[in-house]
Amino acid sequence: MSINYSxxxxxxxNLSDDRRLQRALESWxxxxxxxxxxxxxxxxxxxxxxxxxxxxxxxxxxxxxxxxKMPDYRWGIFLTPVDGERKINFGRHKGEAAWQEVPGEYRAxxxxxxxxxxxxxxxxxxxxxxxxxxxxxLFDLRNLFQVNVEEGRHLWAMVYLLHGYxxxxxxxxxxxxxxxxxxxxxxxxxxxxxxxxxxxxxxxFMFTFFTDRDGKYQLASLAESGFDPLARSCRFMLTxxxxxxxxxESGVARVIKRACEIxxxxxxxxxxxxxxxxxxxxxxxxxxxxxxxxxxFGHELSTNAANFYTMxxxxxxxxxxxDDNHLLTEYVYKVSEVQGDKIIQVDAPxxxxxxxxxxxDYIADCQSGVNRWNKIIKKFxxxxxxxxxxxxxxxxxxxxxxxxxxxxxxxxxxxxWDTRHSExxxxxxxxxxxxxxxxRVTEPGKMANWIAPPDRGINNQNPEFxxxxxx
Amino acid sequence: MSLQRQxxxxxxxxxxxxxxxxxxxxDAITHNDLNYVVKFDVCESCLQCIATxxxxxxDSWRDVAKPWSIxxxxxxxxxxxxxxxxxxxxxxxxxVSSMLEKAEAGQAGQALAPFSAAQPSVNLFARGNPVIARVxxxxxxxDTDTESDIRxxxxxxxxxxxxxxxxxxxxxxxxxxxxxxxxxxxxxxxxSSPRDGERPNRNNLALTIKRVAETNLKGVGSNFMCDxxxxxxxxxxxxxxxxxxxxxxxxxxxxxxxxxTGAAPMRAMTMRRQRVHPHAPGKLVLYLGSRTxxxxxxxGPLQKLPRDFIDVNLCFSRLDGxxxxxxxxxxxxxxxxxxxxxxxxxxxVYICGLKGMEKGVDEAFAGICAAHGLDWPTLAxxxxxxxxxxxxxx
Numbered sequence: 001m002s003i004n005y006s007x008x009x010x011x012x013x014n015l016s017d018d019r020r021l022q023r024a025l026e027s028w029x030x031x032x033x034x035x036x037x038x039x040x041x042x043x044x045x046x047x048x049x050x051x052x053x054x055x056x057x058x059x060x061x062x063x064x065x066x067x068x069k070m071p072d073y074r075w076g077i078f079l080t081p082v083d084g085e086r087k088i089n090f091g092r093h094k095g096e097a098a099w100q101e102v103p104g105e106y107r108a109x110x111x112x113x114x115x116x117x118x119x120x121x122x123x124x125x126x127x128x129x130x131x132x133x134x135x136x137x138l139f140d141l142r143n144l145f146q147v148n149v150e151e152g153r154h155l156w157a158m159v160y161l162l163h164g165y166x167x168x169x170x171x172x173x174x175x176x177x178x179x180x181x182x183x184x185x186x187x188x189x190x191x192x193x194x195x196x197x198x199x200x201x202x203x204x205f206m207f208t209f210f211t212d213r214d215g216k217y218q219l220a221s222l223a224e225s226g227f228d229p230l231a232r233s234c235r236f237m238l239t240x241x242x243x244x245x246x247x248x249e250s251g252v253a254r255v256i257k258r259a260c261e262i263x264x265x266x267x268x269x270x271x272x273x274x275x276x277x278x279x280x281x282x283x284x285x286x287x288x289x290x291x292x293x294x295x296x297f298g299h300e301l302s303t304n305a306a307n308f309y310t311m312x313x314x315x316x317x318x319x320x321x322x323d324d325n326h327l328l329t330e331y332v333y334k335v336s337e338v339q340g341d342k343i344i345q346v347d348a349p350x351x352x353x354x355x356x357x358x359x360x361d362y363i364a365d366c367q368s369g370v371n372r373w374n375k376i377i378k379k380f381x382x383x384x385x386x387x388x389x390x391x392x393x394x395x396x397x398x399x400x401x402x403x404x405x406x407x408x409x410x411x412x413x414x415x416x417w418d419t420r421h422s423e424x425x426x427x428x429x430x431x432x433x434x435x436x437x438x439x440r441v442t443e444p445g446k447m448a449n450w451i452a453p454p455d456r457g458i459n460n461q462n463p464e465f466x467x468x469x470x471x
Numbered sequence: 472m473s474l475q476r477q478x479x480x481x482x483x484x485x486x487x488x489x490x491x492x493x494x495x496x497x498d499a500i501t502h503n504d505l506n507y508v509v510k511f512d513v514c515e516s517c518l519q520c521i522a523t524x525x526x527x528x529x530d531s532w533r534d535v536a537k538p539w540s541i542x543x544x545x546x547x548x549x550x551x552x553x554x555x556x557x558x559x560x561x562x563x564x565x566x567v568s569s570m571l572e573k574a575e576a577g578q579a580g581q582a583l584a585p586f587s588a589a590q591p592s593v594n595l596f597a598r599g600n601p602v603i604a605r606v607x608x609x610x611x612x613x614d615t616d617t618e619s620d621i622r623x624x625x626x627x628x629x630x631x632x633x634x635x636x637x638x639x640x641x642x643x644x645x646x647x648x649x650x651x652x653x654x655x656x657x658x659x660x661x662x663s664s665p666r667d668g669e670r671p672n673r674n675n676l677a678l679t680i681k682r683v684a685e686t687n688l689k690g691v692g693s694n695f696m697c698d699x700x701x702x703x704x705x706x707x708x709x710x711x712x713x714x715x716x717x718x719x720x721x722x723x724x725x726x727x728x729x730x731x732t733g734a735a736p737m738r739a740m741t742m743r744r745q746r747v748h749p750h751a752p753g754k755l756v757l758y759l760g761s762r763t764x765x766x767x768x769x770x771g772p773l774q775k776l777p778r779d780f781i782d783v784n785l786c787f788s789r790l791d792g793x794x795x796x797x798x799x800x801x802x803x804x805x806x807x808x809x810x811x812x813x814x815x816x817x818x819x820v821y822i823c824g825l826k827g828m829e830k831g832v833d834e835a836f837a838g839i840c841a842a843h844g845l846d847w848p849t850l851a852x853x854x855x856x857x858x859x860x861x862x863x864x865x
Contacts, residue, residue, distance in 0.1 A: 058720070238490075238493075239490050239493070239523055242486070242489075245486050245488050245525070246486050246488070246525040249486045250484075250486070250526070365487075368487060368505075375548060455483065455484050456526065456527040456528075457527075458527075459527075460530065
């Protein structure tokens with residue numbers, strides 16, 4: 001049966017005018033749906049979910065909320081509109097018109113950037129597939145599914161670029177996106193952080209706050225790309241990514257609020273005795289998720305990152321708002337490293353410090369979110385403060401990966417780490433406790449005991465709104 | 472003190488994702504390390520930021536006597552409460568609201584503004600604290616040899632901020648007292664100029680006023696207005712009206728059906744579209760009825776509008792040697808075109824004029840729908856529910 005893809009796939013790229021591309025996506029789509037059925041959210045294909053579907057890139061296209069069965073979600077291809085005047089804003093091609101086609105000399109590098117970004121999108125869906133069975137409310141279940149379908153759409157965005165601009169090897173890469181699987185020993189996902197299962201909802205909220213925020217910063221850097229179709233894809237993806245940040249920030253905030261409620265109502269520090277999650281344990285989860293997420297920015301000094309920059313493929317966060325020459329050849333940047341028994345800051349070439357600079361932007365953003373969490377605790381009049389660990393803490397990648405430090409950034413021996421890490425990171429017992437709380441709540445408006453209700457409903461719906469119908 | 476509606480962002484819910492700032496077409500949103508904030512004097516309430524906000528924090532509004540500055544907003548942890556203020560002398564609201572109620576009665580049920588309409592300011596000035604406006608011009612816009620004396624009156628609001636939107640109306644208080652010694656009732660007039668003024672960025676607005684023969688207490692207001700000379704002062708109240716507003720998004724198709732001075736809001740909407748979206752993808756269709764071309768307000772300027780910008784249909788009921796044609800007759804002839812437009816969720820209908828036209832227009836739509844496989848009662852209900860069908864008649 002021939003499917004009218006120009007209708008089936010909402011798009012603003014004139015898909016129906018490009019028969020070759022249309023056919024390529026035609027052959028990819030069934031595989032995608034098969035993947036979604038096999039590795040997307042567990043047992044969910046029959047649910048009616050109150051989802052926001054992007055049906056166009058203008059603000060109005062965002063207001064489209066309705067019940068959708070997820071396999072029928074209209075995964076579309078949306079790029080922010082072409083700005084005919086757009087230039088390459090950094091690197092050696094600075095000032096030239098942005099590329100509308102892949103520049104031949106950078107083809108391999110560009111493909112690698114797109115594949116690495118694209119691979120994380122289905123990976124996170126796979127990591128989160130079991131969470132629906134233990135959602136603490138219909139509101140949260142709906143938000144999980146919204147995150148999942150949008151990660152799916154982000155995969156579509158990258159696959160469109162591969163199919164549309166990279167010919168046969170692009171098509172092969174698109175297939176491979178569906179063949180690698182999170183945690184698969186033979187064909188794992190490219191980045192290690194995307195091979196761990198998201199085991200519980202606290203991890204999910206932390207993941208969306210910290211790890212999806214890495215995604216936001218990577219997308220923002222790619223949105224500066226001189227390759228215009230990539231820039232425009234990522235620019236639009238960023239608007240969706242904001243919802244994921246919201247799920248993480250508000251999710252953790254509600255867990256904090258519930259802990260504070262228990263502490264003040266019962267005048268106790270023993271939050272677990274009342275079925276909540278104590279702030280100290282939240283700190284441990286925060287330490288874990290922050291540290292694995294800062295790893296995703298890569299090595300402090302990276303010639304790859306420098307090359308991508310010089311080639312004009314991947315910029316800095318808000319590149320055009322930075323007041324410098326956008327070549328970086330003469331500049332230095334402060335980078336932390338271990339010297340003797342201390343961590344100090346040294347001047348490094350700005351060009352090779354691109355990763356570190358993005359990590360700094362990311363850490364500042366995390367810090368302001370954590371500050372907002374702390375305000376909740378303060379409002380309850382409680383004396384506790386969540387802290388972001390030092391960037392050297394619990395690192396697996398970069399110059400700190402061969403050292404151990406405390407969350408404050410004090411260098412310690414391996415022996416001290418071995419005896420003390422359970423003070424700072426969740427233990428098996430901690431994880432088992434969290435797991436014991438994971439029970440599905442399906443009554444509209446009701447919340448699991450360990451989490452407070454949200455301040456506002458999705459699309460201004462009332463608290464009792466039935467966000468998911470199970471049929 | 473009068474109150475205004477201020478657009479704010481709830482700092483306790485906002486996650487500082489920057490989406491609103493990115494979306495705002497006129498840079499009305501900014502931020503510091505702590506908060507994202509809306510500049511009161513820049514925001515045009517186009518609402519482009521609302522749907523894109525992942526948290527709903529952006530959809531926050533407060534009544535204020537003095538707008539919060541961005542510096543104040545930038546220090547907040549939580550939103551403040553509404554400010555206290557006076558929205559007008561007692562009983563005055565009742566007077567205006569009962570007039571508005573009558574005008575919007577054809578709507579049957581609560582009317583909704585289009586989703587993309589700007590947020591209107593209402594009730595800023597009441598009988599107790601009217602604005603004194605000065606007449607900047609008063610021109611007859613119908614032929615001198617017709618009975619119908621329709622005037623285009625431009626009022627200058629001086630240094631008073633009086634924010635209006637196309638489709639809103641204002642009140643005029645005629646000076647003096649009636650035969651019982653009571654002040655005259657206010658009269659409401661639709662604004663016929665767009666939000667940025669009859670002339671852009673002058674603080675003025677235009678009205679379209681028909682002289683009514685002064686008999687038995689009627690016509691006091693219209694005769695007062697029609698006789699105004701340049702430089703005269705008038706007492707103005709308002710603005711009023713929260714739903715008969717135009718959609719801001721350029722994809723919107725706007726079908727305007729009017730008779731006589733009902734042309735006023737249609738002129739305002741058309742000018743707005745022409746100023747900001749002259750090549751909008753959405754269509755403008757106007758059906759305007761009068762007895763003769765000489766009776767028709769703005770007949771001359773209407774002829775000059777480009778055909779690819781607006782589809783103008785003038786219908787005359789008293790042309791010598793011609794059968795009488797009313798707006799509903801022309802609509803029936805355009806059934807094919809109108810049915811196509813009605814099928815679009817982007818189509819908005821505005822009806823303004825004498826009460827008598829409502830029925831004819833409704834029947835015309837029903838006939839068109841029946842002939843093209845659409846169910847008018849269902850469609851009309853849906854259009855009303857989604858703020859896409861608006862009636863203002865008198």
